[in-house]
Amino acid sequence: MTQKLALRRSRAIQYRILRRSAFPSARRTFLFALQAGSPLVRSLFAGLTVLAVALAAPMVAAQKVQLSVDVSKPGAKIDRNLFGQFAEHLGHGVYEGIWVGPDSKIPNTRGIRNDVVAALKAIKVPNIRWPGRCFADEYHWRKGIGPQRTVTLNPNWGGVIEPNTFGTNEFMDFLDQIGAEAYLSVNIGSGTPQEAAEWLEYLTTAQPTTLAKERAANGHPAPYKVAFLGIGNESWDCGGNMTPDYYLSELKIYSRFVRNFNPEQQDKQQMLKIAVGPGGSESRWTEWTEAIMKAHQSHTWSWDMSGLSMHSYTVVEWPPSYASVGFGETEYAQILKSTLEMNNLIDKHSAIMDKYDSQKEVALVVDEWGGWYAPLPNSNPGFLVQQNSLRDAILAALNLNIFARHADRVRMAIAQMINVLQAMILTENENMVLTPTYYVYKMYVPFQDATFMPVTFDAGTYAHDGIPLPRIDAIAAKDTRGKVWLAITNVDPNQSAELEISLAGVNTKSAVGETLTAPTVDSVNTFDTSNTVVPKPISAKAQDGKLALKLAPKSVTVIAIEQ
Ligand code: AHR
Numbered sequence: 119m120t121q122k123l124a125l126r127r128s129r130a131i132q133y134r135i136l137r138r139s140a141f142p143s144a145r146r147t148f149l150f151a152l153q154a155g156s157p158l159v160r161s162l163f164a165g166l167t168v169l170a171v172a173l174a175a176p177m178v179a180a181q182k183v184q185l186s187v188d189v190s191k192p193g194a195k196i197d198r199n200l201f202g203q204f205a206e207h208l209g210h211g212v213y214e215g216i217w218v219g220p221d222s223k224i225p226n227t228r229g230i231r232n233d234v235v236a237a238l239k240a241i242k243v244p245n246i247r248w249p250g251r252c253f254a255d256e257y258h259w260r261k262g263i264g265p266q267r268t269v270t271l272n273p274n275w276g277g278v279i280e281p282n283t284f285g286t287n288e289f290m291d292f293l294d295q296i297g298a299e300a301y302l303s304v305n306i307g308s309g310t311p312q313e314a315a316e317w318l319e320y321l322t323t324a325q326p327t328t329l330a331k332e333r334a335a336n337g338h339p340a341p342y343k344v345a346f347l348g349i350g351n352e353s354w355d356c357g358g359n360m361t362p363d364y365y366l367s368e369l370k371i372y373s374r375f376v377r378n379f380n381p382e383q384q385d386k387q388q389m390l391k392i393a394v395g396p397g398g399s400e401s402r403w404t405e406w407t408e409a410i411m412k413a414h415q416s417h418t419w420s421w422d423m424s425g426l427s428m429h430s431y432t433v434v435e436w437p438p439s440y441a442s443v444g445f446g447e448t449e450y451a452q453i454l455k456s457t458l459e460m461n462n463l464i465d466k467h468s469a470i471m472d473k474y475d476s477q478k479e480v481a482l483v484v485d486e487w488g489g490w491y492a493p494l495p496n497s498n499p500g501f502l503v504q505q506n507s508l509r510d511a512i513l514a515a516l517n518l519n520i521f522a523r524h525a526d527r528v529r530m531a532i533a534q535m536i537n538v539l540q541a542m543i544l545t546e547n548e549n550m551v552l553t554p555t556y557y558v559y560k561m562y563v564p565f566q567d568a569t570f571m572p573v574t575f576d577a578g579t580y581a582h583d584g585i586p587l588p589r590i591d592a593i594a595a596k597d598t599r600g601k602v603w604l605a606i607t608n609v610d611p612n613q614s615a616e617l618e619i620s621l622a623g624v625n626t627k628s629a630v631g632e633t634l635t636a637p638t639v640d641s642v643n644t645f646d647t648s649n650t651v652v653p654k655p656i657s658a659k660a661q662d663g664k665l666a667l668k669l670a671p672k673s674v675t676v677i678a679i680e681q
Contacts, residue, residue, distance in 0.1 A: 183615055185575040187594040187679075188622045189602060193570035194525035196595055198244040200518065201559060201566055202301065202532040203542065204485070205289075206250035207257070208275045209501025215536030215545050216292060217284040224548045229283075230292050233550045234536065237543055238296045241559045242566060245346060247301040247485060247532050248289050250274075251429075252356040254348070255307025259286055259317045263336055274356070276500025286321065287333075290342050299345035301392075301485075301532070304376060306350040306368050307358040314376045318344065323379040341380045346390050346530075348485070349373060352429060353394045354406060362409035369393050369410075373421035390424035392483050392530075397429045399463050407467050411474040424479070425530060428467060429486035431539075432457040432513060442491040442504035443642050447611060450509050450639040451585040453489060454609060457513045458587070460487065461520045468527045481529035484521065488533045488540030488555075489513055502538045506643075508636045508651050508672060510540055511554035515607045515674040518562055519593045525570050544645075551643050554651040557634050561653055561676040564603045568595035571602065575617075580610035590615055602679045604629075611639050611672040619658075619665040624681055626665055630657045631677030635670040 205212055218224045218231055225232040249257045252274045261268035262285020272280040293300055302321075304314040320329040321342045333339070349372045353360045360368070378389040393410055396403035407426065414423060434440060434456045440449055468482060489510050490502075497503040514533070521528045533555075536543045542556040570593070577588035592606040608615040620626065632653035641650050656675060658665045669675050 183575055183578065183590055183617045185573060185590075185592060185604075185606070185617050185619045186622055187602060187604065187619070188572045188574070189596060189624060190622065191572050192596065193572060196522045196525045196565050196568050196570055197529040198242070198566035199530040200521045200525070200528065201241070201243070201562065202245040202247065202485070202530060203238075203243050203298075203535040204247035204251075204301075204532045205292075205535055206248070206275075206538070207253045207272060207280060207284075208250060208538050209498065209503055210537040210545065211535065212249075212284050213281070214547075215543070217288065219283065227295060228291055229288065230295060231545070231550075234543060234545065235292075235295045237550065237552060237556070238298075238535075241542070241556065242563050243296055243298045243535075244566065245299045245301045245530070245532070246289075246293060246296075246535070247303060247346075247348065250303065251351040251486060254303035254351050255305050255309075255353075255357045257305050258309065258313065259320075260313075262286055262288075263320075263332070274500075275502075276498045278498075278500075286317070287336050287338060290321075290338070300343065301346035301348060302344055303348040303351055304372060306353065306372055307356075311371050311375045314372060318347075318376050318378055322383070324381050325379070343380055343383060343387070344378055344389050345387070346392060346425075347376065347378070348392045348394075348427065349376075349423075350394045351427075352397060354397065354402070357394065362406050365394060366410065366413050369423065370421040373423060391422065392425035392427050392485070393423040395426035395428045395482070396463075396467055399459075399466050404466065404470060407470045411471050411480070414480065415474040425481040425483040426467075426471065427483045427485045428463070430460055430463055430484065431486065431488060431490040432460075433490045438490045438492055440489075440491045442489070442494065442510075443507055443640050445509075445640050447639065448583045448585075450611060451582040451587060453509060454513060454516065454587055455585050457489070457516055458520075460484075460517055461523075464520065464524050464528060468524065471527065478527050482524070482527045483530040483532075484528060485530065485532040487517060487531060490539055504539065504541075506541055506544070506553035506555050507640045508554050508634075508642075509639050511558045511634055511651065511674055512607055512609060512672065514540070514555045514558045515562075515605065516591055516609075518558070518565075519591050519605065519607070522565065522570055522593045522595070546645055549645040551645050551648045553643060554634065554636070554641075557651065557653050558674055561632050561634065561674065562605060564597050564601070564676070564678065565593075565595050565605065568597040568603065570595050573604070580613075590617075602681070603676065604679060605674070605676045606667075606669060607675075608669040608671060608673045614671055615669045617665075617667045617669065619667060619679075620663060621679060621681070625663045626660045626679050626681055628657065628659050628680045629665050629667065629677040630655070630680070631675060632656060633670065633673050633675040635673035639672055 220229045262282040267282040353365045491504045493499045573594045580589040633656040634653045636651040658667045
């Protein structure tokens with residue numbers, strides 16, 4: 119390209135920039151001078167180019183999003199159990215992640231890591247599902263109690279040794295240390311109703327039965343509280359490949375005979391039973407939901423259920439092949455598009471549930487969700503080890519928002535806790551690192567048991583590689599002390615979002631909170647650099663009752679609004 123041509127092109131570009139500029143007088147002066155072509159002008163040329171770009175750039179990002187919260191129309195309670203977690207005997211989820219044993223050099227309390235307990239306490243984990251999902255249907259609880267543990271195998275997850283050193287009493291101790299409730303999964307795949315019934319008697323009876331005495335001898339004379347009981351796991355697949363009718367027969371038997379004897383759980387705080395539900399939107403799963411809900415509609419006194427479980431991971435293709443780190447914007451957009459399918463899935467199964475349970479007595483329990491990616495190189499593929507990036511924080515926020523918007527039906531949701539799949543925490547020997555997903559859970563603590571408030575806003579569109587996504591997502595809620603909270607996600611990884619926030623009929627004064635972002639969509643926290651993706655303070659003052667807030671690209675923000 120000749121110098122002349124290059125200069126002409128560069129002028130044309132600057133002219134286009136200036137035509138879009140918000141400063142018409144600057145534009146006029148510049149155009150006049152350019153036509154005059156004086157040496158002084160030419161010497162100013164380069165400097166003005168920089169100025170022009172600077173003036174024009176904010177124009178692109180300047181579209182304001184009007185967001186309004188209507189506090190006069192409260193919705194359902196956002197149940198704290200939507201922020202549940204789970205500990206499966208899978209990879210280093212339990213061993214190393216939770217349990218290091220009382221003789222370990224890693225600081226612990228009765229064998230349970232102190233650092234992990236402190237981190238989980240800080241996010242107020244409401245419940246923990248244990249001993250697993252596929253693992254649960256091969257678990258025999260007696261192998262994991264008392265002074266002599268049976269060493270066995272874990273054929274589901276890598277075929278490794280299962281020492282059974284983390285068993286019933288250790289799990290209940292772990293819950294006690296973090297202040298969470300028990301969600302036990304009973305083995306209906308390879309176990310028997312009698313085995314499950316005896317497990318519950320061991321855990322919950324206050325009467326001096328032989329099993330209660332055994333529990334006391336193992337260090338816990340008082341009965342334990344078991345808040346939730348999962349009857350099987352994915353019984354249509356790894357849980358025994360059952361038909362809906364076969365599963366229903368099992369459900370009725372286990373629901374009838376696996377009793378909770380804890381005297382404090384007889385009237386109030388009764389144990390809630392959760393049945394196996396769908397794993398997707400295909401017809402075999404809509405038929406499953408139909409069959410279970412239809413049967414439940416005419417259930418007799420002898421069996422019941424309070425929840426129907428639903429599992430849905432963000433995978434895109436099976437086997438999971440997306441990288442959990444070292445990916446670009448296309449993979450970012452593809453994964454987020456896929457995760458938003460959760461909304462349709464909940465709508466689809468809720469509609470079936472509504473047909474048989476218009477009062478919404480049975481909760482939809484999304485007790486397996488999150489991003490499921492390719493195992494990290496050099497890791498045991500059966501351990502499901504993956505990193506957790508800023509993308510996962512955004513994915514978590516989008517899913518938590520979907521659950522909150524369906525809070526009248528979705529009253530429990532559970533994601534993986536440590537070292538596997540979309541984990542909150544990663545550990546390696548004595549090191550622990552908190553993931554971007556952990557920080558989203560921490561920022562969302564005020565939403566636990568808060569009341570949903572409707573929010574209106576124009577989400578706009580962010581598109582990449584032909585994949586359109588809502589640019590902004592937001593939910594609002596009022597906590598039990600009357601404070602209004604807002605969670606806003608800016609999905610767009612390139613542009614900041616300027617919001618003008620108002621509370622209908624309320625004079626807002628200011629807002630304070632935290633925002634989570636990072637340099638790239640695949641930014642992660644590592645054992646060496648644990649502070650790449652951590653929340654930073656954010657605040658805004660109101661003008662004329664409106665708050666102006668600028669949100670960074672690819673960010674999750676939670677603010678409390680002061681009135
Ligand atoms: O958590 C990993 C596995 O995913 C669970 O064991 C199973 O329920 C699901 O398919």
